[in-house]
Amino acid sequence: MSTLVPLLQTQGLTMRFGGVVANDGVDFTLGEMELRCLIGPNGAGKSTFFKMLTGQLVPSAGTIAFRGQPVAGKASHEIARMGIGIKTQVPNVFNGLTVRENIWLAARRKATPRRINPIVDEILEKIRLGPQANAIVGQLSHGQRQWVEIGTVLAGDPELILLDEPAAGMTDEETHRTAEIIHEINLTRAIVVVEHDMAFIKMIARTVTVFHQGRIMMEDTIDKVLADTRVRDVYLGKKVAA
Template identity: 45%
Template sequence: MTEIPVKIPAEPKSAPKAPPKHAPVPSARKDTLLYLDGVSRSFDGFKAINELSFVLMKGEMRAIIGPNGAGKTTMMDIITGKTRPDKGDVFFMGDVDLTKHDEPTIAQMGIGRKFQKPTVFETQTVADNLLLSLKGERRGIPALFYRSNKPDRQRIDEILEVIRLERRRNELAAFLSHGQKQWLEIGMLLAQDPKLLLVDEPVAGMTDAETEETARLLRDIAVDHSVVVVEHDMGFVRDLGVKVTCLHEGHVLSEGSLDHVSADPQVIEVYLGR
């Protein structure tokens, strides 16, 4: 009896797996708030940022020091979307590629920036400056229909306490001292509920007493926010008591405690010894 061969049907090919909607975050930046790797930026042949790598963890405050032209401002311009890097990675909250977003979008994501010179509404009261800055639409047509509410008033009270201006709430901002205007602008940033504050030379032009109080103010803020402070005043940096990064020629020259960085021969040569 002749056997009839039985044809076994081939197993159906499995459908190709769809790629994940979001690629897994590399472990190197998984728990970071801010992650810069190999970032460079040139202007007319001058490398303002040169293979810069910088990592800020969630809840951390960091001080940035370095000589003029070290790349501190350009670094903050890149983080906030004002300037695009020529190359390198810039990530926020682990997986948000900041190089693909513009300044307004990055600000809405939770990155607030304070420039060296305070910019406040001098013809408005201290409290109204904060009200205008609260997260949400407060300008244009929506402002015409805005009505004060309890949550907004409570938030303003909280910020006034943090920035040491409770007793000046009903005074015009024009009558504040230079240092108090700096505090008010920091408060205006806080009103936007940022995840990260970039603060540029906050104590320039302040009295010694204001400088000491600003260090305490920023330490208070750092309890609930991540903060990057650019500053030249080494006494102020010491009062902050945080990790220090020294930039030079667009890259990290030294990093660690202030004592460690201050003792670095390269830092002494290019910055502290001047």
């Protein structure tokens, strides 16, 4: 009988900066079509973990595998070709082009000429920017520019999307819309979200992985994480009500 290979798995993942251990033997498993949120206080190691997944950092030790294929040490563009889409905190878009042009340029890498326009139209609808399709990206709001980048990631047709603080700097309305967009994307592909905004986490979370001192402290549903006294002590404090 064959063993089911996880979509994404890390084993013993460790990152040292001189004498500082930012991640210490992290074992993490993500299944097909899963939506996972990574949380933790500043310095907990979640950003370092994310940077190793996305090729921004090469681990000091341990492994990262996507569908059983090694990821650690590969460049970001190589990781993208494997089927992992990456959206960092700062929008990486062409401000002088329209929304449609940004999505079209991203889609043409994989789509056939016949399919490219229908794909762009579908993505514009998904990111709620159909009415702004011909707007110059540099003139959009911060939230809308973030959605454009999510659209460019989608255009690469990844099986897994990694999102670094997608709701940072957004208005309440934009944050709610971003949660809707993430839920819709999750109907067809897996997503990992690193986020500080607990109100946003509560909108989207199913399973939450809590980092503390470079390790995974716990992994459970959002309700159980919020109710855990250890999590409250190290991270949530009195700011968040369960």
